[in-house]
Amino acid sequence: MxxxxxxxxxxxxxxxKVSPVKTFQQNQNMTLSIPPELNSASEVLSSLSTQQTPKVTEAEMMQAVRTLLLGLGEDPEREGLKDTPKRVVKALQFLTKGYHESLDELLNGAxxxxxxxxxxxxxxxxxxxxxxxxxxxxxxxxxxxxxxxxxxxxxxxxxxxxxxxxxxxxxxxxxxxxxxxxxxxxxxxxxxxxxxxxxxxxxxxxxxxxxxxxxxxxxxxxxxxxxxxxxxxxxxxxxxxxxxx
Missing domain, CATH: 3.30.1130.10 (GTP cyclohydrolase I, C-terminal domain/NADPH-dependent 7-cyano-7-deazaguanine reductase, N-terminal domain)
Incomplete structure (x- = not known):
């Protein structure tokens, strides 16, 4: 093969069907710091930016989850769902933690x-x-x-x-x-x-x-x-x- x-x-x-894949670029608002020894790679790495600053608070994110639960016909105040908005936000933050990591920190000189x-x-x-x-x-x-x-x-x-x-x-x-x-x-x-x-x-x-x-x-x-x-x-x-x- x-x-x-x-x-x-x-x-x-x-x-x-088999189809060619186009190259995608990350959000241009993200920034990436590059150590001196990797400056030669800056042009390539500029399209691989990884860090960003959240635009909303955790409280706003939790309120959005509550709204979703209400939209599904659920009661966000019942015992099993009281802490669900907080848990969902924490889970999503972990699952997307790559947005807050950079290649130079990850490499650590290795x-x-x-x-x-x-x-x-x-x-x-x-x-x-x-x-x-x-x-x-x-x-x-x-x-x-x-x-x-x-x-x-x-x-x-x-x-x-x-x-x-x-x-x-x-x-x-x-x-x-x-x-x-x-x-x-x-x-x-x-x-x-x-x-x-x-x-x-x-x-x-x-x-x-x-x-x-x-x-x-x-x-x-x-x-x-x-x-x-x-x-x-x-x-x-x-x-x-x-x-x-």
Whole structure:
């Protein structure tokens, strides 16, 4: 199985058509601070801004949840729902905490000079995100690889980058691109490959109600986009079941 060159594709296992994915940019009001050693990546990272300041208070958010409960015909004062507005707000803040994290804080200096030039792959990274259309869960896993070009990153930081972008309101296509572009901008490697497999509760619990359907998105940069053999090696590695399972 080879991924088309120089494109990112969205593949849904329940008989949907293959269509190219457009690049999305984050809210321009968000800001990102970049450490001096990463200034060369500033142009790329400027499109991956992550921090923002809430425009409403927690009290206003809780009142909005109360209004929703009333609209559903519920009594927000009954015992089981009295603290629900507070709990919902806290849960949403946790599920979207990636808006308040930055790449430089996340990295904490864990970028190292290294002569390695072979593929580095972290696979089966658990992903928990939220669909921006319905605010329902997206649950899946990411496979992320890069080929160094003089710099390597701490392995745990790859998982943390995935987590930072997942913990916000997302579409899977954009999440895939953000992970790939963040690594490409930070390390300037020979190439980056990201494959994200996920099931969307908005397709399982409502709408078409198709449990068991999975969406697969990919982003290829550098040699992974240009060289079929490198791309094939990556695909073979992520399709192979490890002995740790």
């Amino acid at each position: 080879l991924i088309p060159r120089k494109n990112t594709w969205n593949l849904t296992t329940s008989k949907s 970028v190292f000079t290294e002569d390695a030039n072979e593929m580095v792959l972290v696979r089966d990274i658990d992903i928990f995100s939220s669909c921006e259309h319905h605010i329902l869960p997206i649950i899946g896993r990411a496979h992320v690889a890069y080929i160094p070009n003089g710099k390597v990153i701490g392995l745990s930081k790859i998982a943390r980058i995935c987590e930072m972008y997942a913990r916000r309101l997302q579409v899977q296509e954009r999440l895939t691109l953000q992970i790939a572009d963040a690594l490409q901008g930070l390390l300037k490697p020979q190439g980056v490959a990201v494959v994200l497999e996920a099931t969307h509760m908005c397709m399982v619990m409502r709408g078409v109600q198709k449990p068991g359907s999975w969406t697969v998105t990919s982003a290829m940069r550098g040699v992974f986009a240009d060289d079929a053999r490198t791309r094939e090696e990556f695909m073979n590695l992520i399709l192979h079941n490890t002995k740790f399972r």
